[in-house]
Amino acid sequence: MKQTLRLALPLIVALGGIAPAAHAQQGRYIDVWNDKGGNVLQMVQRRQELARSGKTVRIRGYCRSACTILTTLPNACLGPGSRIGFHAPRIPNTQIIPPYVDQIMGNFYRGGIRDRWFGGWNRSLDMQVISAREYVRLDPQTRICDSIKLR
Template identity: 35%
Template sequence: MQIKFPPLRRVLNLLPSCFMERAKGYPLRAATIGLAILALLHGPALVYAQAAPVSVIHNDNGGSLEERLEMIDQMRRAGQRVEIRGRCASACTMFLGLPNACVARTARLGFHGPSSQFYGISLAPREFEYWSRVMADHYPSAIRTWFMRTARFTTMDTITITGAEAIRLGARACA
């Protein structure tokens, strides 16, 4: 948690002139005491800023779309940052749709189309179309287009791209 104080000059101007006369020659002491007085008098007016939590992905093989959608919604509401720095496959790739998500150039992202919970059993065409669009809506534009044209039709395997390729296709690069 970080406390944001007003600029020092403004703080010193708020102090009584008699206090400033006594503190001449001791600017650090004056500033410290001044900040303490200001905090006591105007404590509720101080602004508290808390950094958003960060999730770093090193090895995430995906899982249930419904569960991942719920997780992504919670992370979006919390403003949580996501850094994809390792393997991220299947439902994990939907993190790319978060506004605070980034990808390391060395990351590996595995894409495939929606499938049933029973390996090798296809979804009905309507379900396949619906879940394909749900997944695609969580990708940057160029990845969305590529996914809908190509990757979604791979359901028994994954198509793996590097973080560098994902960045070239519109994903945000991690610093």
């Protein structure tokens, strides 16, 4: 994967920054609310930081685009009402799908999510939105957050 990241870096620099989203820390939780995604390499870095945090990362609301690579963090869970949206990575304000970026993202997916990603979601400019429960059905290693903890 490091080789893929190195090759893709010049292509991804133009993708812009991570869109503003709430990443609130409270106690032993980090809440990721309505994250629109953004630059894939920046999200990979954010993922590493979240993994090292030692806190439960609760993905809540609508997580889409590059945010979806956070779903497989070992310390992450999906809010019961969350929606997860997938589409091909693209250079902002264009329909250009840069090479390698979909491969980087796909390396973070598992099971049926990975199958669907490489089965066409990675080349589609249309958003493919699924519920948290559907996500867990496709990737049983992912867990739904305890709803009591979400308050």
